[in-house]
Amino acid sequence: MVGAKSQPLALLVVLGLITAIGSAFLDNVTTVLLMVPVTFSITRELNIVPVPFLLTEILMSNIGGTATMIGDPPNIMIGSAVKDLSFLDFIVHLGPVVLVIVIVVMALMALVYRKQLHAEEGARKRLAELDARDELTDIKLLIKAASILLLTIAGFFLHQMLHVESATVA
Numbered sequence: 001m002v003g004a005k006s007q008p009l010a011l012l013v014v015l016g017l018i019t020a021i022g023s024a025f026l027d028n029v030t031t032v033l034l035m036v037p038v039t040f041s042i043t044r045e046l047n048i049v050p051v052p053f054l055l056t057e058i059l060m061s062n063i064g065g066t067a068t069m070i071g072d073p074p075n076i077m078i079g080s081a082v083k084d085l086s087f088l089d090f091i092v093h094l095g096p097v098v099l100v101i102v103i104v105v106m107a108l109m110a111l112v113y114r115k116q117l118h119a120e121e122g123a124r125k126r127l128a129e130l131d132a133r134d135e136l137t138d139i140k141l142l143i144k145a146a147s148i149l150l151l152t153i154a155g156f157f158l159h160q161m162l163h164v165e166s167a168t169v170a
Contacts, residue, residue: 006124008048008117009110012056015039016109019057020064020102024071025153028061035061045127047120052113059105067091067098070156086160 015035022031035057043050065071069079069090079085110117119127136142155162155169 006046006119006127008046008119009114011042011046012053012110012113012117013106015042015053016056016060016106017102020060020067020098023061023064024067025149025156026071028065028072031064032057032061042127045130046123048118048123049116052109052116056106056109059109060102063098063101063105067094068156087156088160 015038019031019035022034026034036054039050039053039057043053062072066075067090069075069085069087075090079087079090152169155164159165159169
């Protein structure tokens, strides 16, 4: 993972943040299903227990999903029931609270699991030398999927200006 330098604590934070951000724009279950295989691959390569990473991702998925109108089913119901509430309203009002909670929970997870977040130098070196491009088998499909995801997220941000319901964008 870029920026984490194969350090387990840094990887815990990066994977947790990716999960929180992903869950803000995708369903929580979808985000976790995307993150868990990556987590298992990384922890297997580092020869460390995946439990701290998985628990952090589960918590971050629930917390991150709270930040937007589409992140959690209750938010979807609230957004559907209140017509004057926009996608940005959720982010503006819930974003700062979610940010504080993310920081607190991340610090707690790092504190609770600090003894398990150590890997041998050789394992960290092997992980750092891995090339993510070697794992990509269909670049065209990746570009298509990423484009659709970005257009959908843009649609959520712009749905009120376009006079389109967020459910229609979804």
